[in-house]
Amino acid sequence: MVRHKNRYFVIKIRAVDSPKEAPLHLHPANVYGAITGAVQQLHGDFGVAATRSDLVAKYCNAATRIGIIRCRHGPHKLIASAMPYVKNIGPYKAYITTLFMGATMRHCFNFIRNYQQRKFEKYCINLKTDEEKAELKKMLLNMDPVLSIL
Structure with missing residues (x-):
C-alpha cells in the first residue's frame, strides 16, 4: 500500500465587508468551495x-478567523497558487492569507498556539483590568476545537 503525504495550510480569512472584531460564521464546506472555485x-x-x-x-x-486545510503533497502547489485568488467565501467578500504550511497537524497546532500568544500579548497592552485580560485569553488561546481534530 502506498502512503500519501499530506500538507496542511494554516490560513487567515480576512473579510472585506465585516468589522475585524465580528466573528465570521463559516462552515468548512464554504472554504472548500471557494478554494475549489479558485483552482478551477x-x-x-x-x-x-x-x-x-x-x-x-x-x-x-x-x-x-483561522482555519486549517489539508491536501495531498504535490497538488498542494496548485492550491497554494490559487488561494490568493479567492474573492468570496460563503456569503462574505473575503480573501485568504496563508500563515503557515506544515507537514503535520501537530506543527500547525504549535504554530497557531504561538501565533495566538503573540496576538494576545499585543492586545493586552490596551487592556486595564485582569477580567478583560482573562476573557481575551480565554477567547484567543482556547485550543479545544483544534485538539478535537488531532
Whole structure:
C-alpha cells in the first residue's frame, strides 16, 4: 500500500465587508468551495481533478478567523497558487492569507498556539483590568476545537 503525504495550510480569512472584531460564521464546506472555485479558474479541470480527492477544510474558527486545510503533497502547489485568488467565501467578500504550511497537524497546532500568544500579548497592552485580560485569553488561546481534530 502506498502512503500519501499530506500538507496542511494554516490560513487567515480576512473579510472585506465585516468589522475585524465580528466573528465570521463559516462552515468548512464554504472554504472548500471557494478554494475549489479558485483552482478551477486558475488551473482548469486538471487542477480540480488533482486537488479535489484529498482537499479538506479541517477547521475554521469564527472568532479568530483561522482555519486549517489539508491536501495531498504535490497538488498542494496548485492550491497554494490559487488561494490568493479567492474573492468570496460563503456569503462574505473575503480573501485568504496563508500563515503557515506544515507537514503535520501537530506543527500547525504549535504554530497557531504561538501565533495566538503573540496576538494576545499585543492586545493586552490596551487592556486595564485582569477580567478583560482573562476573557481575551480565554477567547484567543482556547485550543479545544483544534485538539478535537488531532
